[in-house]
Amino acid sequence: MLKIEQLQVKYGHIHAIKGASLEIKEGETVALLGANGAGKSTIIRAITGIIQMYHGTISNGKIYFKEKLLNKFSANKIVEMGISCVPEGRELFAELTVLENLRMGAFIIKDTKLIRKRLNEVYEIFPVIAERKNQVAGTLSGGEQQMVSIGRSLMTDPKLLLLDEPSLGLAPILVERVFDACDKLKKKGTTIFLVEQNANVALNFADRGYILETGLIKIEGKSENLKNNINVKKAYLGG
Amino acid sequence: MNYIIQQIVNGLSVGSIYALTAIGYTMVYGILRLINFAHGDILMVGAYAGLVLGLNFFLPTWVALLITVIVACIFGYLIERLAYRPLRGASQDATLLSSLAISLLLEHLAMMIFTPQPKAFHLPASLASPITVNGIIISNLFYITVIATIVLAIIVFTFIKYSKAGIAMRACSENIIAANLMGISVNKIVSLTFLIGAGLAGFGGFMLAGQYARIDPLMGFIIGVKAFIACVIGGIGNIYGAVLGGFILGLSEMLIVGLLPAQFSGYRDAFVFSMLIMILLIMPNGIFGSIGERRS
Helix, strand or coil: CCCEEEEEEEEEEEEEEEEEEEEEEECEEEEEEHHHCCCCHHHHHHHHHHHHHHCCCEEEEEEECEEEEECCCCCHHHHHCEEEEEEECCCCCCCCEEHHHHHHCCCCCCCCCHHHHHHHHHHHCHHHHHHHHCCCCCCCCCCHHHHHHHHHHHCCCCCCCEEEEECCCCCHHHHHHHHHHHHHHHHHHHHHEEECCCHHHHHHHHHHEEEECCCCEEEEHHHHHHHHHHEEEEEHHCC | CCCHHHHHHHHHHHHHHHHHHHHHHHHHHHCCCCCCCCCCHHHHHHHHHHHHHHHCCCCCCHHHHHHHHHHHHHHHHHHHHHHHHHHCCCCCHHHHHHHHHHHHHHHHHHHHHCCCCEEEECCHHHCCCEEEEEECCCEEHHHHHHHHHHHHHHHHHHHHHHHHHHHHHHHHHHHHCCCCCCCCHHHHHHHHHHHHHHHHHHHHHHHHHHHHCCCCCCCCHHHHHHHHHHHHHHHHCCCCHHHHHHHHHHHHHHHHHHHHHHHHHHHHHHHHHHHHHHHHHHCCCCCCCCCCCCCC
16 A cells, blocks of 8 residues: 655755665554654655655655655645544644644545544544543643544544554553554554554554664564564563 | 824724734734735735726726725735745745845835825725814724724634634644645645735725825835734734734824824834834733744
């Protein structure tokens, strides 16, 4: 479904991604692991077409989504093609209400009935945010904000969901709750590309994983193989 | 007492113009973090269009007003397309200079085409001629200006609060990256913002021209600066603040000048700018202000 070939991304003179290739098949959940600064979020920014907003450019390589070259598409075209992103740090519209945030998630949808249907689906997955729909998003707790951020990205019923560090800054119990919700999506058949620093959580969740180190994919494999890999254990799973 | 009421009437009258102009200023700043120096000049361009294409042909006033607003919208849209959009992502200084260049370009073009001399801008007597009510000089244009400003402000507020495009404007203003990730076509939202802002400025320009019965190529400059001050008073980026700031500025300008001895009245603008400095010192974020960060 998504195929990245020899991707290279530069921020000015800084070579952040030096030739990364990876592939995600329909229905799969794939994790991208790596330390802080390895370039994980850069890959997400390249896929979603917002890399230039960070003053970066795709200097080489190709990103295909369903056989279509994504490189030159604008961010809103990419959303229309069925890719949705839960960005790192949630990036909610903090001064907008929860409902307004969700409505913005459905920006590309014109049919108001469909929007209402999707809203109800999101409320079903995250009952907490239904109770808080008229509250300003910035006043929610971190966990609730993450749920709004995920809910917002589900409004388009994406074919591919990109999750960038959903566990970041959350207490373990909330991480669990967020991943419980992601499990529901996985069971529904949504293709998920998960970017995580928290390798334990990510490998328990994903079918396969890639490990990114300083702009290069170093290791790849099935989750259970990665969990047993000595190097991975040492570097990412705490021994 | 009548004298003070007269000053309040005058203050509401100019305050309306500041408020109308300030809405566009603050909306553009909110989304692009751009101080659009050319915004005031759009008001001038609109007023000239209303005169040259409308009033000079003895068209009805409302047609001339419509022409003014449409031409202002076209200019607002084109300026964004040609002078700001190509610089999207460039440094803030680049767009600021670009807006300054557009402002000078419009002013000097107007001087070349229409000469720097003011031109008469006469609205029908039923609108513009002063009526004395209980010793206060007032015109029908005054009522129209103030009421239309309030009505237009309420329409804009409602649009921003409830419509999809309005929510998207607030979303873009708050987090442009997330807005892109939602599939919001930021360029369309920016164009819409410029259209609304320019249309309101054009409307204000027509009313201002009618009040003073004349227009000149530099009329937009000082209004633009004052509308900017109105935005700062209200908290830049906030449209409620812009409208409130416009009226506060207009009223205080007229009251300060009116209450001081006559020989100080020439210092009207000096008072305004002193006020700006004081506001920046005391409450740098303005009344409703929250935008602290810069965006490149």
